Amino acid sequence: MNRCLLAVLSGLFIISSVQAECAPKNNKKETDIPEIELAPVQAKKLFLTVYSQNLAQVKTIYSTKLPSGISLLAFEGVSEQLQPQTTLIEGKDLSVLEKIYEYNLLTRENLLDAYVGRDVITVTEDEKSGTEYLDDARLLSVSYGTPVLKFDYGVDPSYPGRIVFKDVPDNLRTKPTVTARVETEKAGLRDLSFDYLTGGMSWSANYVAEVGHNDQLSLQAWVEISNQSGTDYKNAAVTLIAGDVKNINMPLQPRPLMLSTARSAKAEADAVHSTQIAAQSLGEYYRYELPRQTDILDKQNKQISLWRADAVKYEKKFKLVSPLNTYRKMFERQHATIVYKLNNRTENGLGQPMPQGQIRFYQKNDQRSATFIGAANMPRLAKGETAELAVGESFDIYATGKMTSLKKIADKTNEMSYEIDFFNASDKDAEVVWEQPFDGETEVVDENASVTGANAGELTWTVKVPAGGTSSLTYKLRTTRN
Secondary structure (H helix, E strand, O other), X not given: OOHHHHHHHHXXXXXXXXXXXXXXXXXXXXXXXXXXEEOHHHOOEEEEEEEOOOEEEEEEEEEEEEXXXXXXXXXXXOOOOEOHHHOEEEEOOEEEEEEEEEXXXXXXXXXXXXXXXXXXXXXXXXXXXXXXEEEEXXXXXXXXXXXXXXXXXXXXXXXXXXXXXXXXXXXXXXXXXXXXXXXXXXXXXXXEEEEEEEOOEEEEEEEXXXXXXXXXXXXXXXXXXXXXXXXXXXXXXXXXXXXXXXXXXXXXXXXXXXXXXXXXXXXXXXEEOOOOOOOEEEOOEEEEEOOOOEEEOOOEEEEEEEEEXXXXXXXXXXXXXXXXOOOOOEXXXXXEEEEEEEEOOHHHOXXXXXXXXXXXXXXXXXXXXXXXXXXXXXXXXXXXXXXXXXXEEEEEEEEEEEEEEEEXXXXXXXXXXXXXXXXXXXXXXXXXXXXXXXXXXXXXXXXXXXXXXXXXXXXXXXXXXXXXXXXXXXXXXEEEOO
């Protein structure tokens, strides 16, 4: 099998010696091949599909005239984090012969590196008179960023003046560029599709919950799109994909000189209001299509309204996890965790896929203003799933407890008795969920209230505590270690 066919079957970029071997045989010189530059501002359409795992798919449609025969297409302004193996160029009667991602940008460091072994012009200024003197020199080396110059009178390893370059080397670009050598049989106007995957982009969900006084809350869902890819996407039709999509990331290994071109980060948020955006099924994932085209600029975070539900039912409870065990036999004044429970069902005012993200709770007061009362991580919720969201600790509800007895009744079996006192200093009755972790095989021998939950390694009781009052829970467990 020849190298050309092997390179194509492997999906590799044809570079260096393979380029020369696989290039079409013709009598045209490289400089005679026309180059057609295609910048993002020339695009007819731009489609941007953003995933939550630092990944986006960029699809750009161009309309351009192509000559017959071989030409070079230069797609300028692509992402600095483009994954070259994913580029796809398509057009009617168009054959793509090779593709190259050029990421040597026009910087001082790259110019110096490109001019090693070539002649440059040096500029020296007389400090007293301000007169500038020009001289010719050859650039011998730029090790560690320090130019070494050879003049007619000798070699200078620490030249103090400026260096002027006579022209721009062909291998340097002002922006990251994908070039493609293509062949067409007939000249004419064609629509070209240029598609690639890039890192540096992601989105996440943010929820704002306003808690009322009637066991209902209003829930506003936002998406926040982050662009750190190194390029702007203007007037893009944006689709968001919810779900974990696996990608075999084969990132570029750019030359260290590229690091010097990093732009200063600016945190910029742009809120775009929209109508309700419903989730659409996409195989095992969901997608959200934004209703209008928008700009996603580099080093920018943009917030977009997804949907709003104004009558969402919720449960509020207080939870305490027992710290008692054979090593710790008492505790004092442990305050309860405040937990909001949401059930993603239609009858509860929800019933739609909810991407993972963060949720912030606000409490409305009598003047109808809202005060922030806590935040939590929102897990990914399919229809019918339930989330318990811990937002903080209660000021008024707490407990004190102790292990009143520990008795060994067999080689690996112990009986332990507990007494927990709950306090409610608020003016409302409260239900407190008490969780007791355990190891091994455990049974309840005695209790003054019935167990309300039993999971692997955990027993729970729900204790009603009156406003301004106290309640007590006592129980005895028999545990056999494995």
